[in-house]
Amino acid sequence: MRREPAAELLLRSEPLAWPPVSAQAASLLEEATDLLVLHRDFAAALERCEAGCDSLGPAAGAGAGAGAEAEAGSSAEVKCSLCVVGIQALAEMNRWREVLSWVLQYYHVPEHLPPKILELCILLYSKVREPQVMLEVGSSWLRDVTNRSLPEYGSLLELYLLRVLLPLGQFEGAEELVRGCDVFDSEQQLALLKIICESQCQWTQQEEMRSAAEEQQDTTRETVLGALSQKLLTMLTLLRRALRSMSSHFYLIPYKKILLAAFMLYLVVVRLDPASPTSLPFLYRLVQLFRQAWAAVLSPIRRPPVQD
Structure with a gap:
């Protein structure tokens, strides 16, 4: 699969210099970026990303959403960038189905995913038309109390609403999520509720059109089957007459x-x-x-x- 536009934007937005918290992880990040962008060796880039995340250990991403100390935050930033490059490498190798499980092996629970990683995963699975993969993950992340204090919470909620809930027809859940969110003001809530209402109307129209098309297909199928049944009945009638004629002929043989x-x-x-x-x-x-x-x-x- 070709490189996702959103992933390219995130990749280009990464700074070139990292705080000297983990020299090994930062060096592996630079190697992975060069392998991905310049050499297009996606397997080698993914290998460098995995080695860098392993070198940081599990504690590096545990406080990414909770505002830990400066050193832990720097390590979390390096780990997040390594995961961004790794997601891009997996997408380039058409292994996008492994993205979420690959990321969760380093962050363990959806609530600890950095906002940038969550955004990239939502965009990726929305692009490949499998938003249901992010349904439970996004819901768990948005329900977390610590994540609600992040500045990216409002934009991620809106992205989750537009790219996951509405394409899946989860209109009641989307409306409850908007009404129960204190991040948006009244105008933003009204705008989002209007979008939900319009999307629901479009969904209903599409369902009605799909039902009408299915009924038409069923009618056509019944008509074809009726014609075939009539032909089969005619053939059986002719066959019965032929057998009756042959039997009457055999009766006349001495x-x-x-x-x-x-x-x-x-x-x-x-x-x-x-x-x-x-x-x-x-x-x-x-x-x-x-x-x-x-x-x-x-x-x-x-x-x-x-x-x-």
């Missing part, structure tokens, strides 16, 4: 002559020895009788019998 011919053939083949000289006159006579019987069987019904 079965006695058929049995006589079969018995004579049995005598010739089984009971008599063709190698014996005494059986030749009798065989000749049986052959003549067999020919006469066969001619009588194959002749028309009203044909006079063959004279001996």
Whole structure:
């Protein structure tokens, strides 16, 4: 998959110099960025990002959303940038399905995701038309009390509303989320509620059009099946008439002559020895009788019998 525009913007916005908290992680970040942008070696860039996150340890991202000390904050910033580059590398390798699980292995719970990582994940899964992946993750992050104090909370709530809830038809949840949020003023709430109402109307119209199209397809399918059933019934009727005609024809065949011919053939083949000289006159006579019987069987019904 090609590089996401949002991911490119985030990547370009990263500063070139990092606080000297973890020299190894910062060096790995620079290598990963060069491999991603310049050399386009996405697998190697992802490997550098994983090594950098592992070098920082689990404590680096634990206080990213809670406002920890300056040193922990610097490490969290480096870790966030490593994850941004790693997400971009996974997207370039068409491994975007692994993005969320890959990020959560370093942040463990959705509430600890940095705002930039959450925004990038929402944009990515919205771009590939799978917003349901971020439904529970975004809801958990927005319900967290610590995250509500972040300056990015309002923009992320709006992004989650427009890119996740509304495309999934979660209109009641979107309305409750907007009404229960104290970040927006009355004008912003009214604007968002208007967007939710318009989106719901469009959703209802699309559902009605989809239902009408399905009903039309069902009607067409029933019409086709009805025509096929009528043709099948006609064929079965013709087949029944043909079988009845054949059966009536078979009833007119003289079965006695058929049995006589079969018995004579049995005598010739089984009971008599063709190698014996005494059986030749009798065989000749049986052959003549067999020919006469066969001619009588194959002749028309009203044909006079063959004279001996």
